[in-house]
Amino acid sequence: MELIFEISRPGxxxxxxxxxxxxxxxxxxxxxxKYLRDELDLPEVAEIDLVRHYTxxxxxxxxxxxxxxxxxxxxxxxxxxxxxxxxxxxxxxxxHPDAPDAFARGNLELMYDMQKRLSSIFGMADxxxxxxxxxxxxxxxxxxxKKYFExxxxxxxxxxxxxxxxxxxxxxxxxxxxxxxxxxSNMEGGVDLEHLESxxxxxxxxxxxxxxxxxxxFERNIEKVAQIIHSRGGLLYGDGANANAFLGxxxxxxxxxxxxxxxxxxTFSTPHGGGGPGSGPVGVGExxxxxxPVPRIVKNDSGYGWSDHFPDTIGRMRAFYGNFNVMVKxxxxxxxxxxxxxxxxxxxxVLNANYIKEKLKPYFDLPYDRTCMHECVFSGNRQVEQNGVxxxxxxxxxxxxxxHPPTIYFPLIVPEAIMIEPTETESVExxxxxxxxxxSIAREAEENPQRVKDAPLSTPVSRLDEVLAARKPDVCxxx
Amino acid sequence: xxYCPHTKDxxxxxxxxxxxxxxEELFADIPEKFxxxxxxxxxxxxxxxxxxxxxxxxxxxNQLPRMTLTGAGAYVHxxxxxxxxxxxxxxxxxxxxxxxxEISQGILQAIxxxxxxxAHLTGTEIANASMYDGASAMAxxxxxxxxxxxxxxxxxxxxxxxxYRQVLRTYCWANGYTITEVPSAVSGQLDLAGLQxxxxxxxxxxxxxxxxxxxxxxxxxxxxxAAHAKGAMLISGFTDGTSLGILKPxxxxxxxxxxxxxxxxxxxxxxxxPYLGIFAAREKFLRRIPGRLAxxxxxxxxxxxxxxxxxxxxxxxxxxxxTSNICSNEALCALAACIYLAALGxxxxxxxxxxxxxxxxxxxxxxxxxxxxxxxxxPTYNEFTLRCPDARAVxxxxxxxxxxxxYDLQKDYPELANTLVFCATEMLSRNDMDRVIExxx
Numbered sequence: 001m002e003l004i005f006e007i008s009r010p011g012x013x014x015x016x017x018x019x020x021x022x023x024x025x026x027x028x029x030x031x032x033x034k035y036l037r038d039e040l041d042l043p044e045v046a047e048i049d050l051v052r053h054y055t056x057x058x059x060x061x062x063x064x065x066x067x068x069x070x071x072x073x074x075x076x077x078x079x080x081x082x083x084x085x086x087x088x089x090x091x092x093x094x095x096h097p098d099a100p101d102a103f104a105r106g107n108l109e110l111m112y113d114m115q116k117r118l119s120s121i122f123g124m125a126d127x128x129x130x131x132x133x134x135x136x137x138x139x140x141x142x143x144x145x146k147k148y149f150e151x152x153x154x155x156x157x158x159x160x161x162x163x164x165x166x167x168x169x170x171x172x173x174x175x176x177x178x179x180x181x182x183x184x185s186n187m188e189g190g191v192d193l194e195h196l197e198s199x200x201x202x203x204x205x206x207x208x209x210x211x212x213x214x215x216x217x218f219e220r221n222i223e224k225v226a227q228i229i230h231s232r233g234g235l236l237y238g239d240g241a242n243a244n245a246f247l248g249x250x251x252x253x254x255x256x257x258x259x260x261x262x263x264x265x266x267t268f269s270t271p272h273g274g275g276g277p278g279s280g281p282v283g284v285g286e287x288x289x290x291x292x293p294v295p296r297i298v299k300n301d302s303g304y305g306w307s308d309h310f311p312d313t314i315g316r317m318r319a320f321y322g323n324f325n326v327m328v329k330x331x332x333x334x335x336x337x338x339x340x341x342x343x344x345x346x347x348x349x350v351l352n353a354n355y356i357k358e359k360l361k362p363y364f365d366l367p368y369d370r371t372c373m374h375e376c377v378f379s380g381n382r383q384v385e386q387n388g389v390x391x392x393x394x395x396x397x398x399x400x401x402x403x404h405p406p407t408i409y410f411p412l413i414v415p416e417a418i419m420i421e422p423t424e425t426e427s428v429e430x431x432x433x434x435x436x437x438x439x440s441i442a443r444e445a446e447e448n449p450q451r452v453k454d455a456p457l458s459t460p461v462s463r464l465d466e467v468l469a470a471r472k473p474d475v476c477x478x479x
Numbered sequence: 480x481x482y483c484p485h486t487k488d489x490x491x492x493x494x495x496x497x498x499x500x501x502x503e504e505l506f507a508d509i510p511e512k513f514x515x516x517x518x519x520x521x522x523x524x525x526x527x528x529x530x531x532x533x534x535x536x537x538x539x540x541n542q543l544p545r546m547t548l549t550g551a552g553a554y555v556h557x558x559x560x561x562x563x564x565x566x567x568x569x570x571x572x573x574x575x576x577x578x579x580x581e582i583s584q585g586i587l588q589a590i591x592x593x594x595x596x597x598a599h600l601t602g603t604e605i606a607n608a609s610m611y612d613g614a615s616a617m618a619x620x621x622x623x624x625x626x627x628x629x630x631x632x633x634x635x636x637x638x639x640x641x642x643y644r645q646v647l648r649t650y651c652w653a654n655g656y657t658i659t660e661v662p663s664a665v666s667g668q669l670d671l672a673g674l675q676x677x678x679x680x681x682x683x684x685x686x687x688x689x690x691x692x693x694x695x696x697x698x699x700x701x702x703x704x705a706a707h708a709k710g711a712m713l714i715s716g717f718t719d720g721t722s723l724g725i726l727k728p729x730x731x732x733x734x735x736x737x738x739x740x741x742x743x744x745x746x747x748x749x750x751x752x753p754y755l756g757i758f759a760a761r762e763k764f765l766r767r768i769p770g771r772l773a774x775x776x777x778x779x780x781x782x783x784x785x786x787x788x789x790x791x792x793x794x795x796x797x798x799x800x801x802t803s804n805i806c807s808n809e810a811l812c813a814l815a816a817c818i819y820l821a822a823l824g825x826x827x828x829x830x831x832x833x834x835x836x837x838x839x840x841x842x843x844x845x846x847x848x849x850x851x852x853x854x855x856x857x858p859t860y861n862e863f864t865l866r867c868p869d870a871r872a873v874x875x876x877x878x879x880x881x882x883x884x885x886y887d888l889q890k891d892y893p894e895l896a897n898t899l900v901f902c903a904t905e906m907l908s909r910n911d912m913d914r915v916i917e918x919x920x
Contacts, residue, residue, distance in 0.1 A: 001584075004592050004821050015559040015822040017829045021909040022840035027725065027832055030839060031858040035696050037727045041599055044824040047561060054565045054589065054818060061585030063573030074575050078482050082527050084567075091538025097751030098549045099883045100874075106540030107750050120520040132611035132752065133807035135794070143653050171794035171804035175622070176653040180799040218508035249506050250513045265807065269482075271569075274586040275576040275608065275771065275810030277753030293649075315649035319552055319614040319642040319740070320751025332534055338524025339517060341481035348483040350505045355493045371505055399582055404575075410795070427484040428493060459581040461784035469776035469788040473765055475605050476595040477775075 001060070001460075004043045004053055005477055014047040060460050061274070062404050068430050070356075072375045072407035072419025073166070073214060075244045075266035077349075082336065083269065083329035092328050097320040101305045107324065108304035112297045114331050115281075121334075121342070122240075122260060123253025124283030128292045130322040134241060137261030137280025138172035138208075143314045144259060144284065144291040145206050145235050146176050151291075151312060154233070156205035162191060164215060164411040169208045169239060178205060185413060189217045189368040191225050200232050210239040211255070212246070214411040214419070215368055216353060216375035226256025235259065235287070243267040244423065245350060245373035248343030258285045268330035279326040293317045348424035349374045352431060356420055359435040363442045367414050374423075380416035389445040389452050391416040396463065397444070397455035401437040480524050545881040546911050550862050550902030551692070552613065552640050553751065554719045554743045557905060559822045562745040566815050576771070576807070580786045586810060587785035590773040593817035600723040600820075601737035601759040602730025607770035609813040610756025610805065613740030614643040617686065617716055618650035619769050619803055620736040620758065624684035624712040625656050626802075627767060632682045636669045637662045638691035639716065641891040647686070656683070667695035667855025667864065669702060678709045688716035688739075689729060693888075694862030694900060695855050696726065703733030712736065719743050720757070721904075722860040724823075724831030736760045745819025746812050755812040766792060769803030771810075830905060834861035837903040841912045845901070848920055854898055862902045864888070870897040873919055880918050 027036070045053070062069070069076035086092070095104050115127040131137035142159070149156050159178040161170045163185055170180035181199055186192040191209070200207075207229050212218045219225060229236050238252045238260035244267045252260045264270050265278040272278065284292060294313045295306040306321075337345065350373050357366065357376035364378040380391035395405035395418075407419040422431060445452050456462065485493075490502075499505065506514070525533060547555045566572065570585060577583030577590075590608045597606035610616035621633050633651055635644055637660045644660070651658050659677050664670040669687055678685070685706040689697035703713040715729030717739040729737045741755035742748070760768050766789060774788030794801040823830060838861045845851050850868040867873055874884030885899035892898075903912065 057585035058568040058570040062582035065569035086534040093747040167794040170799035174799040273811030278807040316645040323752040339521040474775040
C-alpha cells in the first residue's frame with residue numbers, strides 16, 4: 001500500500017483552520033525570524049483520501065474483534081463496548097489535569113474508589129494509579145523497594161529474577177541500579193527452593209515473582225518462598241501480569257507479596273490499542289505505603305484532593321496522574337462484573353486453558369504436565385525434530401486459519417515454546433476450532449512441511465525480511 | 480453480568496474432557512489457607528444500563544469548564560472528527576503490539592508514518608513509536624545520555640515543566656545521577672552564563688524546553704554549542720506540540736534528543752492521560768534509543784512491508800542489558816497524532832499562527848488592566864506570563880464563572896508570587912477572551 005506521503009498533493013487538505021476573529025499580527029513582528037522554521041513538510045490529502053487510507057490500513061490489522069487472539073501472557077480478552085462509551089463521556093475527557101479539584105470531583109472520586117476496590121481485590125494496603133503501563137509499574141515498585149532499604153540504611157544491590165520471568169523484570173531492576181541474579185526453576189516448573197535458599201543473602205533486596213509464573217503454573221510453595229525472602233529481610237515483588245488466573249480465588253497480599261503491579265489492559269479488559277495505552281497500578285503492603293509516588297489522593301473537607309506531602313515518597317513517575325481514561329474503562333468493568341462476575345471470569349479463563357491443554361496434549365510436547373492456570377505452554381520440539389518445522393512456522397500457518405498466533409519462544413526455559421492464553425471470553429466452539437487448526441497444522445508438518453514453512457499464504461504481505469530491516473534500518477520515509 | 484459465553488452444558492462437557500468433576504479442582508495448587516471464598520467489598524455486578532447510569536452520575540459530578548486558560552503541559556485543541564472515527568476502528572484498538580507483522584501491517588505502517596512526521600517536525604532524523612508521556616520521555620533521554628557517556632551529572636533549566644523535573648529527579652535518584660538546575664535570565668530564557676558555570680566534563684546532558692514552562696522560546700543553538708563544547712548531550716523538550724508548526728525545531732538547532740508531550744496532536748485532555756511521549760533523536764543513536772521502532776523492509780516477493788525492528792535493544796531480548804524496560808507504549812495515541820497531522824497537513828502552520836494571534840490578543844487585553852505587567856521579554860507562542868496584583872483572586876473569580884483559570888507559578892517558583900501563565904489556543908473566541916477581561920476587571 002502507498003504511504004500517506006505518496007498520495008499527498010500540494011494544495012489539498014482535510015482539516016481547515018477557522019479564520020481569525022482577533023486583529024491580525026505579523027508573525028515576524030512577534031517572533032524573531034531565528035526562532036521560525038523554514039519549511040513544514042506534512043502530507044496534504046483530502047478528507048476522503050485520508051479516511052480511505054487509514055480505513056484500508058485498519059483492514060490490514062488483526063484485533064480481538066476479528067478473531068481468536070490467544071497471545072500468552074497478554075490476556076487478549078474481549079474489550080466490552082460499554083467501556084469505550086463511558087470513557088468517551090465529555091465529563092471524563094474534557095477536564096484539564098491542573099483544574100481546581102472542584103472541576104474534577106467525579107474523577108477524584110472514581111480514582112479513590114478504584115484504589116480502594118483494587119486494594120481489597122488484591123489484599124494490599126493501598127494503590128497508586130500513576131504508572132502508565134505494566135513495565136512502568138514494575139519500575140515504580142522496584143524504586144519503592146530501593147527507597148525502603150535506603151531509609152533503613154541497608155545497602156542491598158541484588159535482585160532475584162526467576163529464569164522464566166518476563167524481560168521487563170530484569171530490565172526494571174537494572175533501571176534502578178540493581179544487579180539481576182537468575183533464580184532457577186525446579187523440575188515441576190516452580191521456584192527451586194534450594195537455589196533460592198543459597199541465593200537469598202543480605203545483599204538481596206527482593207525477589208520478583210510472577211505467580212502463576214509464565215508457564216501458567218501456580219507456585220505451590222509460595223508460603224515457603226515468602227518466608228525465605230522475609231526471614232532474611234528481603235521483600236517479595238509480584239508481577240501481576242497473570243492476575244487473570246487468580247482474581248477472586250486468592251490475594252497476593254495474603255500470600256506475602258509486599259508489592260504488585262497490575263496491567264489494566266490485560267486483567268481488567270481495557271483494549272491494548274495496538275501497543276498501548278495501558279495502565280499499571282501498583283499495590284503495596286503496609287511496609288511500602290510511605291514510599292508511594294506523589295501526588296496521592298486524600299480525603300478532605302470538600303471530598304477528595306491531591307497531596308504531595310509524603311516526605312518518604314519516591315517522587316513522581318510521570319506528569320499528572322496516570323492514564324486516567326484507561327482507568328475509567330477498568331472501573332466500569334469492575335462495577336459491571338461485580339464480585340461474582342470477576343470470579344467467574346477467572347474460573348472460565350482457567351477452564352478454557354486446561355481444556356486446550358488436554359485437547360492438544362497428544363499432538364505437541366507438554367514440558368510440564370500438570371493443571372495449568374490461565375495459560376498453557378507447549379513446545380514445538382517434536383515438530384522440529386521429526387519434520388524440521390519450527391514453532392515460528394506453525395505460528396505463521398495459524399494466521400492462514402484466521403487466528404492470531406500464540407506467544408512463541410517465551411518463556412525462554414521452554415525450547416520452541418508455544419504459549420496459549422485463551423481467556424474467559426471465548427466459547428468452547430472457538431476453542432474446538434482452534435485446536436482443530438493446531439492439529440491439522442501438526443499433521444501438515446508431517447505431510448507437507450514446506451507448506452507450513454511458506455506460511456502465511458493469505459496475508460497482504462508474505463514473511464518479511466527482518467534481517468534486512470535491522471541491517472539497513474529505514475524507520476523514517478525519505479522522498 | 481460477565482462476558483463468558485459458557486453454558487452449564489459447555490462447562491460439564493469441558494470438565495469431562497479435562498477429567499475433573501468441579502471447577503475448584505483446577506485451583507488445587509493454591510494452598511488452602513490462601514483460598515478466597517468471596518471477593519470482599521466488591522458489590523454485585525450491574526447491568527449495562529445500570530453501569531451507564533452509574534458512570535454518567537460520576538461524570539456529572541465533574542464540572543465541564545466553559546473555558547480553559549491553563550496549558551502547562553496539557554492543551555485543549557480542536558480535534559477533527561476523522562481522528563476519533565479512525566482511532567475507533569476496532570481493528571486498531573483491539574490489537575496487541577504488532578509482533579506478528581503479516582497481520583499487523585495497518586498499525587506498523589501507521590507508526591512508520593508517525594515516526595516520519597515526528598522526525599520532520601522535531602528536525603531530527605529518527606523518532607520511536609512513542610513513550611508514556613513527555614515527562615518520562617525526557618527522563619529516559621537523560622538516563623540514556625548518562626549511560627552512553629558514563630557521566631553522572633544532568634543539568635536542567637529551571638524553566639522546564641516542574642513535574643517533568645520531578646520525574647527526572649526520581650529516575651536520576653534511582654540510577655545514582657545528580658541534577659543541577661540552572662535558573663532563567665530576566666528574559667525568561669535560560670541564563671547562558673549560569674549554564675557555562677555549571678557545565679564541566681562530568682555533565683552527561685543539558686535539558687531545556689522551548690517553549691518553556693513560562694511560555695518563552697529558548698535560543699537553542701548557543702545552548703547546544705555550550706553543551707557540546709563540554710562533551711554533553713543536549714536534550715530539548717517542548718510544551719505544546721502545535722508550536723512546531725511554525726517554530727524552528729530543536730533538532731535543527733543542534734539538539735541530540737528532542738522529547739515532549741504529543742497530546743496536542745489529536746488526543747483529548749482526559750484529566751492527564753493517556754498522553755503521548757514523543758522521543759526523537761539524531762540518527763547515530765538509532766541502536767541505543769528506548770522503545771519500539773517500526774521499520775520498512777520487503778517480503779520474500781520483494782513487496783514493501785513493515786516490521787518492529789532493532790528489537791535487540793529491547794527488554795524481551797536483552798533483559799537487564801536493554802536500553803530501557805519499556806514494553807507497552809502509547810500506540811493508539813500515536814495513531815491519533817498521525818491522523819491529526821495528516822488531516823492538518825501544512826495547515827498546522829496556519830493553526831500555530833492562529834494560536835500566536837489569540838495569545839497576543841489576550842495578552843494585550845490583560846495588560847490594559849491596571850496593575851498587570853509583563854514578567855519576561857522573550858518571544859512566546861500560545862502561553863505567556865503576567866504579573867498581577869492578586870493572582871489567587873483572579874483565578875477564584877474565573878472559577879466562579881466556570882472557567883479554569885491560569886497557572887499560578889507560586890507553588891513551583893516561590894520567587895514568582897502573583898504570577899500567572901495564561902494559555903490561549905484556537906478554542907478561545909474573541910468573545911470568550913473579552914468575557915475573561917470583564918470577569919477579571
